[in-house]
């Protein structure tokens with residue numbers, strides 16, 4: 513690594529926050545729609561011409577915009593990912609990933625390293641924002657999960673734990689027209705998921721189960737329980753308790769599917785999964801990323817008999833065929 517690359521790392525937060533500001537100002541969408549001149553961009557966004565021109569020049573220098581004869585336009589990448597007209601628009605995710613709470617948490621990283629975590633975890637309004645802004649990132653993962661786990665078009669009941677935007681349950685509903693989905697999360701988060709369910713046209717096949725994964729009675733037996741990006745918020749003891757509760761709510765032969773960051777045993781690769789451990793340290797009380805071996809041992813401790821990794825993100829464990837339910 514050169515000194516110059518290191519200096520760019522020192523200032524990396526500027527890159528995220530410039531993208532967040534651009535997203536908050538709808539800048540890429542406006543430029544994509546043909547508003548490429550500073551005076552018009554400034555008056556449309558109700559900001560100073562000096563401010564918007566410095567931001568646009570920065571984004572050009574960083575490779576997100578093109579500037580020719582004083583007019584800005586989108587690069588192929590920013591057209592694909594950062595303009596709201598694109599079907600692969602993921603821009604809003606930066607508003608969650610670089611939100612004030614997370615940035616503040618990272619400003620206190622030294623204390624969190626010392627303590628081994630944060631005093632608090634994400635609050636309700638952060639999860640509402642997550643449900644609004646992270647859905648575009650979740651969609652491809654949810655679809656590939658559904659592709660590997662949905663093997664029947666017959667009637668199945670599915671519990672989508674901590675559903676967030678609801679896209680994981682909805683991806684199962686899309687692949688199996690007889691699947692009935694129960695989505696569990698807090699009421700305001702479920703309101704966001706309900707809007708996604710309405711758009712997906714699943715009708716009465718999607719139902720809300722407002723509550724808390726540890727306290728709320730799951731209400732019935734399920735063929736499939738989904739826990740996407742949930743277990744990394746908890747320590748091993750909490751996860752074993754949660755997995756045991758899931759096992760008790762599964763029909764014999766039913767499956768619990770985890771979708772999560774799963775680093776290699778070295779805990780330093782792949783980069784995204786390994787790096788997520790630091791996000792958990794900075795932003796949660798007890799959250800961690802777990803290796804497949806660690807998930808496997810927590811699932812077995814909870815009573816699951818068969819645990820398999822189906823792809824990079826997806827771990828499936830089966831309930832024993834002859835489990836005795838009360």
Ligand SMILES: C[S@@+](CC[C@H](N)C(=O)[O-])C[C@H]1O[C@@H](n2cnc3c(N)ncnc32)[C@H](O)[C@@H]1O
Nearest residue numbers: 639650674675676697701723724725726740741
């Ligand atoms: C990281 S998001 C995951 C959402 C979605 N499953 C996904 O993978 O994108 C975590 C979600 O868990 C919910 N959550 C956290 N703790 C919970 C609990 N104890 N009971 C119910 N939901 C919880 C939050 O409201 C939030 O929607």
